[in-house]
Amino acid sequence: MFQDISLPELLEKRNTQNHTLVDVRSPKEFEEGTIPGSINIPIFNDEERAEVGTLYKQVGPDEAKQRGLEIFSKKLPAFISAFKKIDTPITVFCWRGGMRSKTAATVLELMDIHATRLSGGIRSYRHYVVDVLAMAEFKPEFLVLNGFTGTGKTAILKKLADNGYPVLDFERMAKHRGSIFGHIGLNPSNQKRFESLLVEKMKEMEDESYIFVEGESKRIGKVVIPDFIYEKKERGLQFVIQMPVDERVRNILDDYQPWSNPEKFVEAFRIIQKRIHVPIAKEIDVFLQEQNFSEATKLLLSHYYDPRYAYATKDFKGEKVIIEAENVEDAYGKILSFLQAKGIEFQNQIISH
Known part of the structure; x- marks a missing residue:
């Protein structure tokens, strides 16, 4: 039996x-x-x-x-x-x-x-x-990757995780990239699935002193980050990554690969089109229809995403560190160099890059 x-x-x-x-x-x-x-x-x-x-x-x-x-x-x-x-x-x-x-x-x-x-x-x-989430307890401090859309935050998180650093990747758990186009090509999580994955990672990392996260909004696709985690993220050390526009566009295209689902990107754009100045919106629409994704992305960054990000992050609660970088590799190295200089250590991990 x-x-x-x-x-x-x-x-x-x-x-x-x-x-x-x-x-x-x-x-x-x-x-x-x-x-x-x-x-x-x-x-x-x-x-x-x-x-x-x-x-x-x-x-x-x-x-x-x-x-x-x-x-x-x-x-x-x-x-x-x-x-x-x-x-x-x-x-x-x-x-x-x-x-x-x-x-x-x-x-x-x-x-x-x-x-x-x-x-x-x-x-x-x-x-x-x-019950775990209701306790609202999680000891590690957050090291937060922030910056305009396309500055490779997700790629940096992946590189950190691949090299053994503790990472809480909200977008990966949500199966959503966090933008109006973020669901395309993915199967977004519901709240229950997201919370289960979050608790598993929390238990895995509860003895860490520091954890890397991305500076997400409270809502990612269909899911909402619990209040105590979101507040901890807001109070964390904020790395504000700055990168040339052309590199940001390249990162976005590598991540989203819009040529694989061009019609879905047009559909998603329709949702935000009314929030963009009419002549610019028409221009973006034409570029998307022509599958000129590079030019469409540049306009979306300058006329939609960058202004929204600047407004949403104008009042950081945590310490802010500007990271000026040419690309993801450069940003990754400069973040670790800063932490090394500050004497921040990770459990079972020697800072190396």
């Missing part, structure tokens, strides 16, 4: 050994929010779950269970095969530790594949995330 495992026990296990979490809910449920790092091996696909759920409500639980058994029995070979590929301890879960995870764990046990079941399901994990 399989065993249940509580969430605290599971989190402790994940800290001490490789452990695979398997979400057996439908793909749509998994996409809407899961425990970070989990994989999805569903008992029902989205349509099957809807069918069984409708039967449960309209006919009764016995009929729903019978239909669910009929559907699942046909999938058993593929279901078992997927689990046999996992070579670590396994924990399965569904929404509240109910029928689906019980069925999965029971079938696996019969096939001599040992798995625990998360007591309370993902609902218990959601309560944990809410």
Whole structure:
């Protein structure tokens, strides 16, 4: 017989050994929010779950269970095969530790594949995330990358992370680049998924003294940064990166690659078009239609993004350090040089560049 495992026990296990979490809910449920790092091996696909759920409500639980058994029995070979590929301890879960995870764990046990079941399901994990955020406690101080759009802040964060520095990348967790065009080519997170990823990173970095973040707005796409994190970001040491316009345009085009979805960039521009002086807006529109993205970007920077950024950041709460750089590499090196000169140290990391 399989065993249940509580969430605290599971989190402790994940800290001490490789452990695979398997979400057996439908793909749509998994996409809407899961425990970070989990994989999805569903008992029902989205349509099957809807069918069984409708039967449960309209006919009764016995009929729903019978239909669910009929559907699942046909999938058993593929279901078992997927689990046999996992070579670590396994924990399965569904929404509240109910029928689906019980069925999965029971079938696996019969096939001599040992798995625990998360007591309370993902609902218990959601309560944990809410409780952590409600405590509004996070010790590390923030080192904030600020600057006009296109100054390579995201690229610098990535380079810092790749070199072992602690980074809290809000845009990556939100799956959104933070502008009106920021969702294009991505699948933006909802608030639950964002908060789960945020708490995972907070727990991972809670013993750090300093963490790098980007100077984001409170809202990023569909998600909102919690107040206590946003306020900590506002009070942090602010690196204001300045870079030539042509380099900024190059960074933006490298990041967004508008030629891959030209029609979506035109659609997004329509949303902000009325906020730009009419002759300039018409000019930008023409450039976008012609796929002259370089010229369109220059105009968007000078007539939309730069003025909005200047207004939004005119009153920094934290200390401000100007970083004049030619490119991302230059900015990265100057930021680390400043921190080294100031004697700021990172846990298990010697400042190097």
